[in-house]
Amino acid sequence: xxxxxxxxxxxxxxxxDESSPLRRLGNVHWGPLAAALLLSLVGLVTxxxxxxxxxxxxxxxxxxxxxxxxxxxAVVFSIDYHRLLALAPIFYGIxxxxxxxxxxxxxxxxxxxxxxxxxxxxxxxxxFAKLATALLLSRYLAGVKKPFLTAQEIAxxxxxxxxxxxxxxxxxxxxxxxxxCPMLAGLLLVxxxxxxxxxxxxxxxxxLAAGLWNFGLRQYQRARIMSFLSPDEDPLxxxxxxxxxxxxxxxxxxxGRGYKQGTQSQLRFLPARHTDFIVAVLAEEWGYAGVLIILxxxxxxxxxxxxxxxxxxxxxxxxxxxxxxxxxxxxTLYNMAMVVGLLPITGIPLPFLSYGGSFTLANYLATGLxxxxxxxxxxxx
Numbered sequence: 001x002x003x004x005x006x007x008x009x010x011x012x013x014x015x016x017d018e019s020s021p022l023r024r025l026g027n028v029h030w031g032p033l034a035a036a037l038l039l040s041l042v043g044l045v046t047x048x049x050x051x052x053x054x055x056x057x058x059x060x061x062x063x064x065x066x067x068x069x070x071x072x073x074a075v076v077f078s079i080d081y082h083r084l085l086a087l088a089p090i091f092y093g094i095x096x097x098x099x100x101x102x103x104x105x106x107x108x109x110x111x112x113x114x115x116x117x118x119x120x121x122x123x124x125x126x127x128f129a130k131l132a133t134a135l136l137l138s139r140y141l142a143g144v145k146k147p148f149l150t151a152q153e154i155a156x157x158x159x160x161x162x163x164x165x166x167x168x169x170x171x172x173x174x175x176x177x178x179x180x181c182p183m184l185a186g187l188l189l190v191x192x193x194x195x196x197x198x199x200x201x202x203x204x205x206x207x208l209a210a211g212l213w214n215f216g217l218r219q220y221q222r223a224r225i226m227s228f229l230s231p232d233e234d235p236l237x238x239x240x241x242x243x244x245x246x247x248x249x250x251x252x253x254x255x256g257r258g259y260k261q262g263t264q265s266q267l268r269f270l271p272a273r274h275t276d277f278i279v280a281v282l283a284e285e286w287g288y289a290g291v292l293i294i295l296x297x298x299x300x301x302x303x304x305x306x307x308x309x310x311x312x313x314x315x316x317x318x319x320x321x322x323x324x325x326x327x328x329x330x331x332t333l334y335n336m337a338m339v340v341g342l343l344p345i346t347g348i349p350l351p352f353l354s355y356g357g358s359f360t361l362a363n364y365l366a367t368g369l370x371x372x373x374x375x376x377x378x379x380x381x
Contacts (some may be wrong), residue, residue, distance in 0.1 A: 002322040031304025039352035050274040065357040069364030075366035088135035095132035098125035099167035126176040127362035134323040142316035148192040176344035186326035248284040256287030308374040317373035
């Protein structure tokens with residue numbers, strides 16, 4: 001009886017948490033939201049500078065997308081994520097349907113047929129397909145409660161991930177297709193896989209990469225990879241982007257040239273400066289100090305989301321956070337490495353900084369899902 005009476009305050013505390021939304025709000029780790037908002041602010045300022053010499057200033061449109069993203073985050077946060085997981089097959093089916101439709105009716109830009117044009121607005125279905133896939137994968141793997149996954153279970157998870165990847169690859173958007181891989185890898189590692197399964201997956205990846213090189217890549221895509229290996233062989237062609245990006249990053253030195261004072265961006269030497277290479281603009285204008293600030297903000301987002309996953313009490317919620325965080329980390333690391341020439345150039349933007357409506361909205365939706373899991377960790381324990 002004494003043990004029961006000692007435990008009862010703890011039980012009462014949990015019940016209070018369950019019945020008091022305000023108290024649960026106070027227990028939420030708000031690091032991801034703070035990082036997202038601050039990164040978006042830096043992104044808006046940098047996009048305004050990068051657009052200074054363009055016919056259109058992209059700042060107003062991006063500011064509108066940020067506002068829409070914050071609203072969408074609030075909506076997703078208000079809905080119990082278990083309801084969203086229950087609807088995951090429907091979301092996944094809609095996502096696949098949109099990927100098929102964009103192949104037929106989509107707008108071709110930059111060699112990829114990835115966008116729907118709705119008046120002045122362009123929508124990229126692949127960004128929302130990532131969220132739908134993360135929901136369905138989390139739902140499926142949450143039901144597998146074993147120390148290690150079987151080959152059949154891994155194959156089913158691979159099929160769930162592979163279908164949208166194939167459709168996006170057919171759009172000639174290999175960068176977006178590759179973003180599904182860290183999601184799947186993170187979830188499989190958390191659920192448990194054996195070493196021989198990892199080795200088999202590695203060998204299959206090598207075979208797939210060889211086949212992709214010979215039959216799946218276009219000439220300009222091969223040229224980008226070769227320019228990464230030998231950037232000086234074609235400095236005015238395939239190696240031009242990364243060469244100009246390196247110049248921009250290096251010329252910023254410690255404190256940068258000043259806002260709107262970067263020669264690479266303002267004199268139009270740097271391509272895709274408001275999208276994929278926005279961090280090069282920031283490095284040129286604000287130097288190492290500016291890059292260190294955004295790296296700190298990305299670290300805040302990643303560490304906070306990781307803490308949410310570690311203290312989660314629901315298997316499906318933990319897996320959902322891990323899957324979304326895997327995509328976020330890979331986007332961030334790949335873009336930064338691409339800008340300084342450590343990885344080949346692909347169309348992989350930087351979360352919350354790069355210009356792009358669908359990408360910005362998807363990132364805020366993912367952040368809302370992560371906070372949703374933390375908010376309901378006592379209710380759904």
